[in-house]
Every structure is written in C-alpha cells, then in structure tokens.
Amino acid sequence: MENLYKSIYHIFGAIYVPKDLRHSNALVHISDTPSFIYKAIIKMIKKIKPRVIIHTGDIVDDIKLEIRPQLIEVYKKEANKFINEISKYAELIILVPGNHDDFTKLRLKDNVKILNEGDVFIFDGIKLGLSHKYENLPLNCDFYLYGHDKNCLKDYYLNGIKYINVIKDKKIFKLCYPIGTDNYRLKISRMGK
Known part of the structure; x- marks a missing residue:
C-alpha cells in the first residue's frame, strides 16, 4: 500500500x-531545487520537522544564475523566501554554495549557516562530507552529501538530485522528488546544449 501512496504523491x-519519518528529529538533504517544487518541499519538511536541513x-535551480546573471533579483527573491520558510521548521539549516548561487544576496536567519565545498558536518556521530560537486567532496567520511549531477558510485554517496535523503537513527531513507523536477531544473542536456 505504501508504494501506491508514493506513486500517487509523486504523480500529483x-x-x-x-x-x-514524521516528527522525526532527522536530517534532510536536498539539492538543486527549482522554485516550482518549493511548495512540495516545504510541506515535506513540515511533516518531518527535521533537526537539520542540508542544501548542497x-x-x-531553474534560474541557472551562472548562465543568466541578469536574473539575480528573481534569484534573490525566490531563494530568500524559500530558505526563510524552511528555517521555521528546523533547528539548523546548512547551505553549501552551488555554481548557480550567490549567497551574498541572501538575508539569512540566525539558524542558517553557510559551509564550503569540502567541509565536514557531524550529525548524531555520523561524519558527513559536504559539497555541491562530487569531485570537491572531502575524504574519510561516513557519508557524502552532494548534488550538481546524477553521479552516484556507492551507497554512502548520497546524491541530493537523485533523491531527497533523510538520515534518522543512522539509517538512510530516500524520498522521491515530485514528477517533472528534472524538467524544472532545466537540465542543459535536455536543452540541446
């Protein structure tokens, strides 16, 4: 029955x-989030009520700021609105800058911290390597959280584009993004470039 629910939610x-995972005090890892799915992510976060959210x-991601810097004001508005909303439901938000981010334009609340690619974060005794790009991950961690593309080598490499990763009681749960998320991400390969 749970698979049926997953499919119905995904389709809609x-x-x-x-x-x-509801009211679970867990860690939620997301990455490369287009503004079109913010509503779904916020609803998910309200249900989970995580202790920590890591965005790699x-x-x-639908702005592609590195390619279209003229959209900086739209980026600023959307990013601020999203980060400020999810910060209401977690003790700590960790942001790792991606190639389409400009964190100097954001107004961040006190529970939002910026870490760099290659930094390490400890959650419930688990050493997590953080990066936007796979190749910038640190060494010698228990798990690696990243985004940017869909490369995934081993089970302990948790790609935030492929799935929403939830860590609870030292176990990994993988939740599906809403249908069409990759289209909203405006993948360059899909644009014929």
Whole structure:
C-alpha cells in the first residue's frame, strides 16, 4: 500500500513522507531545487520537522544564475523566501554554495549557516562530507552529501538530485522528488546544449 501512496504523491507533484519519518528529529538533504517544487518541499519538511536541513547548492535551480546573471533579483527573491520558510521548521539549516548561487544576496536567519565545498558536518556521530560537486567532496567520511549531477558510485554517496535523503537513527531513507523536477531544473542536456 505504501508504494501506491508514493506513486500517487509523486504523480500529483507531492513528496510522500512515511509515518516513521514524521516528527522525526532527522536530517534532510536536498539539492538543486527549482522554485516550482518549493511548495512540495516545504510541506515535506513540515511533516518531518527535521533537526537539520542540508542544501548542497543551486537553491533556485531553474534560474541557472551562472548562465543568466541578469536574473539575480528573481534569484534573490525566490531563494530568500524559500530558505526563510524552511528555517521555521528546523533547528539548523546548512547551505553549501552551488555554481548557480550567490549567497551574498541572501538575508539569512540566525539558524542558517553557510559551509564550503569540502567541509565536514557531524550529525548524531555520523561524519558527513559536504559539497555541491562530487569531485570537491572531502575524504574519510561516513557519508557524502552532494548534488550538481546524477553521479552516484556507492551507497554512502548520497546524491541530493537523485533523491531527497533523510538520515534518522543512522539509517538512510530516500524520498522521491515530485514528477517533472528534472524538467524544472532545466537540465542543459535536455536543452540541446
């Protein structure tokens, strides 16, 4: 029955959260989030009520700021609105800059921290390597959180584009993004470039 719920939520642009993860004090890892799915992510975060949210870059992934810097005001508006909203539901938000981010334009609340690619964060005794790009991950960690592309080598490399990764009680849960998320990300390969 749970697979049916997952499919229905996915098709209708929502994110299914299993009962085990609701009000769970977990860590949620997301990456490369287009503004079109913010509503679904916010609803998911409200259900999980995580202690920590880690975003590994490209907060407004449909803007592609590196390619279209003239959209900086739209980026600023969307990113601020999203980060400020999710910061209401977690003790700590960690942002790792992506190639389409400009964090100097954001107004961040006190519970939002910026870490760099290659930094390490400890959560419940688990050493997490953080980066936007796979090749900039640090060494000797228990798990690696990143985004940018869909490369995924081993189970302990958690790609935030492929899945929303939730860490609870030292276990990994992978939630599906809403249907069409990759289209909203405006993948360059899909644009014929």
